[in-house]
Amino acid sequence: MSVAVPAAHAPGLIRRRKIVNLIGLTFAACATLFGLFWLVWILGTTLYFGFSALSPKLFTQMTPAPGASGGLLNALFGSAVMIVIGVVTGTPVGVMAGTWLAEYRHGTPIAGIIRFVNDILLSAPSIVIGLFVYELVVRTSGHFSGYAGGIALALILLPVVVRTSDETLRLIPVSLREATLALGAPRWRMVTAILWPAARTGITTGILLAVARISGETAPLLFTALNNQYWTANPANPMANIPVVIFQYALSPYEDWHSLAWAGALIMTLLVLTTSVLARAALKGKR
């Protein structure tokens, strides 16, 4: 903090400091414009190509063979199934783990360790999760399946839910807990009847953010759910899903497939961004 006050009377120095200031702040503004520039470019491209590829066929027909026309029905359905599997299995575990951290072991070393590990899982490469589920489920069961994809998504959702439930529960005033316990309620009643309802908004936001995240994940599905050109409603089979379809179609040499990939990209991006914007809005409204 060596702000040179006495010498600041020298006019040359003041001018130099002002120029440095101007350069610095201009750089900051340009950096922001630079960031926004890519956002506009990337979203603009997705909207433009996506909307020009949009048609009702997308929602009524299966993914086509090369050269044929078709839609994305099986992929949309597969994605929905796997996201539901991920949410249904991941959410209870995540909320319970967050509850344990916030209510039962708050302030102990083990809670610290689990929070630390959870935060690492939160940013761990998703392809690694895919490999793990491959080893765990696909190799032991002998084939790719929608269940394996759902489990991979659950493992990506889990740390998000753990963290948000933990953080929201810790924001609830202690007096509320003391009042419940003073009435003679056992601890589990306190958690289920008082704390969870009080933390509802925060936990729901966490789940929504996690859903937004898993809806766009591709890498963990590549070697778990794989892909399926045909309709299947049975998650024990390999299942088509939007991200992997986009991946395969975008890298193919066929024009039709490219346009289907763009349509899928548009649907996915709109879904992901709307969900996360809604979640953030809910969080802001609460604060």
Added chain:
Amino acid sequence: MFHAAAASAAWLVLIVLGMAALSMLWGGLPALRRFGFGFIFSTDWNPVTRQFGAGVAIYGTLVSSAIAMLLAVPVSFGIAVFLTEVAPARVRPVVAAAIELLAGVPSIIYGMWGLFVFVPVMSDTIEPWLTSSLGALPLVGPLFSGPPLGIGMLTAGIILGIMIIPFISSVMRDVFMLVPPQLREASFALGATRWEVVRKVVLPYTRTAVVGGVFLGLGRALGETMAVTFVLGNAHDFSLSLLMPGNSISAAIANEFTEADSDLYLSALIALGFLLFVVTFIVLAAAKLMLLRLARRDGRTS
């Protein structure tokens, strides 16, 4: 009962991480045992002759992440400064939300946009220009030589950089806001300019956490798969030029996993995943520790 259920759920988090590491070590063991330490350094990757060396993929991961950091760190710092010091109060939430939107875009969209939109721009304009202006220079020249394919390390690095800008800038903004207002106002009162406040008050106060945020971004960049798989070109030949197709750990896994036709091939890919896991774990743990330090100091003083 309830307690036990909650406890086992929490332990599951720990177990998942442990099992993920172990299962990948287990899966990668045949390859690691076969090739030993040479696996990390060898640049020979040939499924036909069953020779697998991770050198090219590791080099690609490191170089593309380095390019990404070179781009993302200064820009993220600028954005954080803009959001905390420069922008009028009314503009801040709008810009912050827009930048966070960038973080919400699925990574496969970056990859697709990169392949269909950005690669042509790179090969038509940017790369020929780089080759003609920098390609003849000594030392850096070889980095920018070669045909302008558009696909390659530089393109992947730039896209990765754009991807991690929102992560780094939001951490930086958050820690900049932790600086006690008294410190900031005191230096303004002494006549410091805004930039001087940033350089001499805000940055020294938040230095560790800023580095933590940078590491968080690095962890993301190292492990990112879809954004780079599209534009790297999946080449297994080592090339010094940033304009030539390359590979990365995650791209190699994504491209080749379902095509692996021998157990050793599969094992080599899983071993790659294990290496990636270990490296990102270390980087992310370091990031977390650095961020915790500021939080702890903050807790003590307030």
